[in-house]
Amino acid sequence: MAVNWAGLVGVIIFYILILAIGLYASKKTKGSTSTDEVMLAGRSIGLSIGVFTMTATWVGGGFINGTAQSVYADGLIYTQAPWGYSCSLIVGGLFFAKKMREQGYVTMLDPFQLKFGKRMGGLLFLPALSGEIFWSSAILAALGSTFSVILDIDTTLAIIVSACIAMSYTLFGGLYSVAYTDVVQLICIFIGLWFSVPFAFTSEHFTTISGPNSTWLGTWDNRYAGEWIDYAFLLVCGGLPWQVYFQRVLSASSARYAQILSYSAGFGCLIMTIPSILIGAIATSTNWTATDYKREVEDSNLVLPLVLQYLTPQAVSTIGLGAVCAAVMSSADSSLLSASSMFSRNVYKLVIRQHATEKEIIWVMKGSIVVFGALATTLAITINSINGLFYLCADFVYVILFPQLVSVVYIGFTNTYGSVCAYFIGLILRLGGGESLLGLNPFIKYPYFDEDMGKQLFPFRTFSMLMSFATLLLVSRLFQYLFTNEVLDKEWDVFECVTNIPPAADSFEMKPKDVDIGEAIEVRDNGEKPLKSNIKFSGVFNPGYDIEF
Structure with a gap:
């Protein structure tokens, strides 16, 4: 198959558009040396943009490709990610979003370090990092397989170029760029996939998904009941302790908005996954030997791009490819920013170099984006299973971080x-x-x-x-x-x-409340013992910031 030049030109135009939007949004942080501005968009994310960016965080390439793959290979009954992560967002809104936002933390790891100490927080960073890296890898691997089928472009090249573009605007604009591009990307995903489904349904090679021989629903086997339950809890509870989620929660303009964003994104994920489920179902009832593909689908990773390429017109498949590209960008940039935010603040600032300036932290964060992006790209090139990566990315987060998150909050x-x-x-x-x-x-x-x-x-x-x-x-x-x-x-x-407990602990916790200038306030160390220092409040207090005295 020759290179699909028309499709390639369309993808290039789409990438230029996303890059332009990301760089335009970066003007909001131009010259800023505030970590609050770069990491949390000044805590000013409202409902309209917030719903888009929270939903787009989960609806990535691994989400839509992995869902189609799972429906095709195992059946809908074993496709748990769509409803699992949707439930996770709703549970997060009910039990964690309000409490975390009210405390004014900067990253998810802040309460861990306040309770367990800086070095323990640095150790907990490792499973959090592995989750973000595996997530990004799944997303980039999904894009590579799609490019290879629809455009006949080398998978490695597609992954590298896409990762570089996602890193570039994230480097310059932080969460502002990520949030603004998420709006466009989510619209592209919705339109691109829904536009492709009717054409696939009316393809001459597709029969029906309602016949007695249809396999897309799957068949329940009691032997795998334990495994099914395991993955169900993993997705619902393991979907909570993610910086990529709490970064949106903490950037919301209020605690109430943080909850609403979680609920809305939960329902948004369910809606966005419907076309992927339908595409997987269509693939199970297609006579692949009669298509130009001329053989049965052996690699289920390729289900979504194969349906787009061989069951829809070329122009439609290109639009569908744009949807996959958008999905990849919407999640890859979020994960890279989240991992680098945790490293720069919770490891570099609080463990390695406590007196680092805000400007220094931002430069460390930008360097981390490049390093973590390169690591995720390497894993995407070397590991094959999209759906496997999609589940693996939550394993260590679920087993190690979830109990500790419940602990620090409750x-x-x-x-x-x-x-x-x-x-x-x-x-x-x-x-x-x-x-x-x-x-x-x-x-x-x-x-x-x-x-x-x-x-x-x-x-x-x-x-x-x-x-x-x-x-x-x-x-x-x-x-x-x-x-x-x-x-x-x-x-x-x-x-x-x-x-x-040291008489003058270097880390402490303050409960956010209204304080008048000149009013004496009580500061407690990690052991909940009041420090004896008589501190007078002399300005606006945000409990997410360090106070030196």
């Missing part, structure tokens, strides 16, 4: 000892289950392990999460008892979080 007595133990218990139990995508064989065979397939049928991810959560609670209580009852001398409190 549970007061947990401490660093419990956090450290829970971290490694969760990590060992999850890795023990194995991971074929990473070539890791299971060294823990959970109940119902299938020897023939080498597959865990027990919901071991959820089990690992629950064990991590239980460890966090029990170990925290244990050390609290040992130190407060003087079973252990306070000098053994090496994490300085129970009794051996």
